[in-house]
Amino acid sequence: MLLREIEVFRAVITSGSASKAARLLGVSQPAISQSLRRLEEHAGMALFQRVRGKLHPTQEAEALLAEVNRCFVGLDAIEHRLRSLRQFGAGRLRIASLPGLGVGFLPRVLGGLDLEKRKVTVSLQIMASREVRARLLAGEADIGLMADEVSLLGLEHSEFARYNGVVALPPGHPLARRKLITPQDLARYPFLSLNPEDGASAQLDGIFQAHGVTPSTVVETPFSLSLCELVRHGVGVAVVNPVTALDYLDHGVVLRRFSEQLEYGCILAMPAGKPLGSFAQELLGIMRARLHADLQGLEAVLDGRLALDA
Incomplete structure (x- = not known):
């Protein structure tokens, strides 16, 4: 041609x-x-x-x-x-992440590193989990974080995180006086939900059905990030990804325990047969340590030992 x-x-x-x-x-x-x-x-x-x-x-x-x-x-x-x-030479790490970890969590991780001193450039791209998988398969990302419901065929992978959803409430909401929120409690107020095709949404539907209640859903959205924003603006109440919810503790969102087990899973994936460099391997260790510290901090909030949502 x-x-x-x-x-x-x-x-x-x-x-x-x-x-x-x-x-x-x-x-x-x-x-x-x-x-x-x-x-x-x-x-x-x-x-x-x-x-x-x-x-x-x-x-x-x-x-x-x-x-x-x-x-x-x-x-x-x-x-x-x-x-x-x-x-930058080859010192460039490309990360593709679902919004739940890419918007707040990964910036917290990178904020603790001196990237300029390390002479490393990080490309952090936020997208839906299916797009993360496509980037990895095309060799356009070195590390990917995505929901556990996405196909892992053709990728090297491991479980990065598994955690239970928490209830997010607007400031001053009547349910904020309780430490534990039940499905019956949630059904009494305008409810915000993930899209029906989302795995967590399907789990939650099963929980509501098992308790014989039907939530009054007013908004459906694909991301926990959007749920937290909607809660912050008083649109309704929601059960959300706890790591995403951490970013809203100092933005007026109140977090409470959910009485039921609603699991969120996140997969760490990489292109098959492509070894990670030393910085990437170090970063993965830092990410896991940051996640552990974040979840411990959330437990302190839910137990009332750290009153960030007062």
Whole structure:
């Protein structure tokens, strides 16, 4: 394939004219015209209609552009990687994480490290668990944190965390006077839930059914982070991921124990057959220690030994 001609083709369509494409690529306008003719000869079809000195893309050209743009996304990623390697060398760790651990927990972990002194750059990308898996399989992430309901085929993995959900309440809520919240308690107030396809949501539905109550659900959302924000703004009450809930202790959200066991699981995954560097291995140890300390702190809050939610 004529890569230079493809680049010219894309520049002409995206810029709107051959003259603008010539300035963009730093070549003459006749060179642009010659490249387009070579591409059309190679393709065996006209890609532009030439009307009064102007180029108008044909339907075939528009269809080709969609494929070209997809290829250039990959080329842009390669160029970005080359720039990173020039600036930082191989000292770059790519982490993809579900929001429950990526928004608050991982920044707390990284905040305890002197990345500049270590000459390490971390790429922290927050996304849904299925996207984390896709990044890992494509070799676009070195470490991934994702929910345990996602397929692990083709990945090296281990359990990173398993913890029970806690009840999140708005400040001053009547249930805040209790230390233990039951399904019957939750059914009396506007309820916030994870999307039905979420594993924790399915568990919670089973708990409500076993207790013979039906919650008055007012909002469904895919992330515990969103549940905590909704609780903070007084929209309702929710059972949430405890690690996510920790970020809201000093933002007015009250946390209480849930009388039932609602498990959240998080998987640590990596591309198969790709060993981690020394910094990544050290980071995993720090992450586990930080998680242990966070959950101990949460227990102190729930036991009333640390009154951050007063």
